[in-house]
Amino acid sequence: MRVDEEITFRKLEILLEFMEAGTLARAADRLGISTVSVHRALHSLEASLRCALFRQEGRNLHPTEAAHALADVARDLLQTLSHGIRATREVAGYGADRIRIGSLYSLTIEAVPKLVVGMKVRKPELETELVLGSNLDLLRKLRDGSVDAALMALPEGAPDVESEPLFQDAIHFAAPAGSRYAGMAEIDLGACVDERFVSLTEGFATYDGFVDAFRVAGFTPNVVMKTGDIFSLMNLVSGGLGCTLLPGRVRDVFSQKVQLIPLQPKYLMRQTIGLNFLRTRERDPNLLALLAVCRASRADLG
Incomplete structure (x- = not known):
């Protein structure tokens, strides 16, 4: 059986509000709509169901047994819909705990x-x-x-x-503490063509900065090893396997073992x-x- 498209959740909400309020005026006030809108919605439900839901007594509408039966169904239906919406949002992470x-x-x-x-x-x-x-x-x-x-x-x-x-973070040259770069105020990356390097794998923002900086320097670095996290990368540098480029936010992690030195302005990359x-x-x-x-x-x- 197909449900008439004129029977909507909104009209069922209006029906329930009217049944609880007792009058068109009170229902309209609770819903924040006009009395005419409430009356129109109730009349539309009657027309769609093809049966009388109310009897007119003067200016008042009185619900029939059919209206009470529909209200019971509507109450269960709207409650099920509400639970379904909440469950769907929780699966999607919306408003979950x-x-x-x-x-x-x-x-x-x-x-x-x-x-x-x-x-x-x-x-x-x-x-x-x-x-x-x-x-x-x-x-x-x-x-x-x-x-x-x-x-x-x-x-x-x-x-x-x-x-x-x-925030923004600048990329620095990273070398083992005490290396030949230790006393430099800034690094000319173009002069490091013979240096060994280690790097992150593709997909990291720092790897993109690494590639861009060497593109400016005009040569492809000799990368002897790649790793999938920045802390392993710093361990490789501290162990003397090679130098790399790192964001300034990690400068204090291995400060006794890895030194971060600014790059010359032409090689500067920011995240x-x-x-x-x-x-x-x-x-x-x-x-x-x-x-x-x-x-x-x-x-x-x-």
């Missing part, structure tokens, strides 16, 4: 702990799950719903993503780090709370 935040490895040093603490203060009942990855990984996870938001370099050419810039989420989720209350925390903490994140 947890939030999944994606992050670059390097942001777990300072930015992530500050934001997680801020979220605990703002929404103490909300559970936070952290997912780490490269920029490319996090963008993919954002789009397939594996994370609700991602702290990473702002993606280019992503009209489906809403981004809130938080803009921000909070990223899908535009379709911009009204999600959990994401709005995270966005507020990010804005309030912006001065302390860079």
Whole structure:
């Protein structure tokens, strides 16, 4: 049996409100609509069902047994729909009791702990799950719903993503402590053609800066090893396997073993780090709370 398209959820809501309020005027006041709109909706239900739902007594409408039967069905139907909407939103992460935040490895040093603490203060009942990855990984996870938001370099050419810039970070030359670069105020990358290098794998924002800087330098670096996280990369540098390029935000991690030295201005590359989420989720209350925390903490994140 096909349901007449004139029987809508809104009209069923109006029916229930009228049955509880008792009069057209009270129902209209509760719903914030006109009395005429309430009367029209009830009359439309009668016409669609092809049976009398009300009897007229003077200026008043009195529900029939049929109206009471329809109201019972409508109440169950609307409750089921409400539960279904809530369950669907929870599966999608919208307004759920947890939030999944994606992050670059390097942001777990300072930015992530500050934001997680801020979220605990703002929404103490909300559970936070952290997912780490490269920029490319996090963008993919954002789009397939594996994370609700991602702290990473702002993606280019992503009209489906809403981004809130938080801070900028410059790329530095990284060498083992005590190396021949130790006393230099800045590094001429073009003079490092004979140096051995280590790097991150493709997909990381820092890898993109690495490639761009050497493009400016005019040569392809001798990369002896690649790794999938920035802390392993720093261990490779501290162990003397090679030099690399790193963002300034990691300077204090292995400060006794790895030295970060500014590049000459012509090789300078900057990353803009921000909070990223899908535009379709911009009204999600959990994401709005995270966005507020990010804005309030912006001065302390860079």
